[in-house]
Amino acid sequence: MLQKKYAIFVFISFIMLYYWKKRIKQGAKYKTKMRLEGKTVLITGGNSGVGKSTAIEFAKLGAKVIIASRNVQKSRKAKMEIIAESGNFDVFAMHLDLENFESITSFVKEFDDQQEYLHYLINNAGAVGVHGLSESGYHRVFVINHLGPFLLTHLLMKKMKKQSLKDPVRIVNVSSNMYIFGKFNLEDIRTDAIGLISEVRRYAQTKLANIYFTRELNKRLQGFNITTYAVHPGSTITTDIWSWSNLPYFLKVPGNHLVRILFLREPIYAAQTILYCSLDDEVTRMSGEYFKDCAREELWEVAKDEAFGETLWEASVAATEKYLTRELI
Template sequence: MYLLCTITASLISFLFLKWLKRRRFCMDVKRLDGKTVLITGGNSGIGKETATAMAIRGARVIIACRDMEKAEKAVREIKATSHNLNVFHMHLDLANMRSIRDFCKTFLQREKRLDILINNAGMPSVLDWTDDSFSMCFGVNHLGHFLLTNLLLGRLKECAPSRVITLTCSAYKYQKLDFQDLNYNLFPFFTYCRSKLANIYFTQELARMMEGKGVTAYSVHPGYVQSNWTCHYSILFRIVMQVIMFMFFVSCEAGAQTVIHCAVADEVTAHSGGYFVDCQCASLRPFAKDAGVARKLWEASERMVKLA
């Protein structure tokens, strides 16, 4: 009898957790006809789900990613799902500053609008380096998107009101920035946490700089998502993580909801610079709201990517 009760309680708990994972949903169905949306890493996971949602709403959608074969497949699938033929892909390697500059030059020549920029692509905690000798996490997650956004900022201002949405993670709370070693790469998980904190500071400073200029910015924690980020690790790790993700992580569709909300909802414009979780503005740890640190990071990032 005790065993039966234990099994029943465990099953109920498991089903409750699964329900909790699916309760998030963006209820705003605003159309985006005539708008152009650029999404980095839009060929899979949260990015693909977001791209599909934008296409369903009528936007012109451009997914920017490194793997052109996967991008072409994703574009075909997004078009089929959304019945929107205005979906395209462009090559972009966020681990290479020259690739980012080339991408932006081509984009600005080809595209006359940019209404929503979604900095979605991300690198998990791996011990590796970019082509420009930055730690992979910090280089891709922060510096790559920092350069990309800055090079496209003029077009965003021309198309105001426009939005910049940058994906972060609640793991930001486990580390603080060390300005003596922003390129820290000794423990990959700590580097990842710092890169996600940098995303939050970047969003806050961007919002401050764009105040009154028609460009708003938001950082989004999508939850812990059942995506393909484990592809960077060993087979054994992937097998273990598949079980854990099935039990406790949200689907890519659920993870995309807060991103979609920040892209379309009118109410978020009152919270430019805000940190969003579960389709609502959430609180941050006090150290993650330091305007002085945000400004210092912006200036350091300008030097690192050679904007200053």
């Protein structure tokens, strides 16, 4: 009897361990035989974590890869590491500070001058737990995670629309399942967060904004060969998102070794759904949707308010209109 109970315990433990490894620590894996010579990829925050792993995988497939981050020195180092791992020398590093609208406009001008094409835009960079308001008068996390990518995407749209007449273009916005805690009050975006709960909520709001941005983009790009996707990559071990944070060290998730061991993914596994939405042939039928573990996931009701999606879009236009010198989407 004791042996039977022991056997059952071992069997259940094995199943739980298998589930933990495959579903929590790794998640779905995406494989492709596609080659991307002649394709150009722009990845924000591509010098570490998920962004860097995504850049390596694109480079392995032969694409021209541009990583754009605020820390140029770190990006140059990452560029050499991406080249060394992929064997692809067509990798470039550029300066981009998503908190600074002037930096975004300067970046787009330089990008337009240097790059003829843009096939994949990966809005990956983000921040959490940053205090204060930006120069534009909005909460810094909201600017870095939403308004910055919103402006960047708009300013690159002329190039992407032109590109879409010849080759398809995909826009991937890295969100998070934290969006479910992001119920919006638009007044929040002009005030600082006070306390841990408020800071987490502000981050969740920006991840919800990423989803609404993706859905609105899809609606407004009908007639162009441009598709959009919001992605939850899973929590990952190595990421610069915490480098902005003013949270105490023991509250920064990567600093908690137990959490790292039990729940956080290596960046290569977190990159899989980004690659899936960027490269899979079937996914184009699901433009504007939200994805997790290389599959479409049904959104919670908080992310389905069409009227609020339009309101947030208009609020984002109003916040960046000084810099929107090109045709609006």
